[in-house]
Amino acid sequence: MDRDFLKQLDGYGLATAQIHYYRLDYPAVLQLYVWQEYDLAPRFPVLQAFLDHWRREIEAALHSVQVAHHRLIGPSEWRAVNGVISLH
16 A cells, blocks of 8 residues: 555645745845645644754754645545455
């Protein structure tokens, strides 16, 4: 099975973050980076790990982060089936 599909069954949803930042050598220019990954709301551990990496490794200062999240598969949309029907 697809890894992303299994994450959705575990409660993960698609998170999109708009990260506004500026480079230290051009502080007057505000730039935008769009990040998208499956994550768990409301704590967003995957996004938090990415932002921690950003602060340690990237020479750019964060200005702001806006997050949108949507669970693509909800409990009412998925149910287990106990059999297989074969058609010839």
